[in-house]
Amino acid sequence: MPKHRVIYFNARGGAEPSRLVLSAAGVDFEDVRFTREEWEIEKRTGKYPFGQLPCLDTDGEMLSQSRAIARYLANEYGLAGKTNLEKAKVDMLNDTFGDLLQGIAKIHFEKDEGKKAELQLEYDKKVATTLAALEKMLIANNGGDGFLVGDGVSLADLAFFAQMECNLSSAADLLDTYPKLKALNARVAGSQHCSMA
Known part of the structure; x- marks a missing residue:
């Protein structure tokens, strides 16, 4: 090993x-x-x-x-998807969450308060658009009671959980209008998958 x-x-x-x-x-x-x-x-x-x-x-x-x-x-370690299409979807989602994380970093390091407020508004819109798309994607995959890609946990779910830990720390009700995503986040949080979080 x-x-x-x-x-x-x-x-x-x-x-x-x-x-x-x-x-x-x-x-x-x-x-x-x-x-x-x-x-x-x-x-x-x-x-x-x-x-x-x-x-x-x-x-x-x-x-x-x-x-x-x-x-x-x-x-x-077998968490990238089982087929090439699943792997592409996992990559797509991992990149999406990476973009959101970069948005948080931009806001954090911006010194000008006016610019910071503008960046925050743009970021909030992007998060809302992303979550709406993710909710649809999750529902399209086995009714939304499983995982973002395929039939098991993948990097996509783990990256989603990591991103939500950042977002929910400042907006605790963020997932309230996305019940399937909220349930996914709780499933991943309650599993051994997030014992390092």
């Missing part, structure tokens, strides 16, 4: 889907979390591709880019 080290800051962020995939697969891994100050020193070592986090160290092989890492782990 390869030895994995998920390397990120002390936050969920871009590393959380990968942590959840490993947890769902029952794979032991090292969860390395740097402070900003520690990272400034650590990245000078030159061992991190592109000098950014998150990274995955697997037996000395280093991968960068959060979505690429999550896809790799999902493929390794």
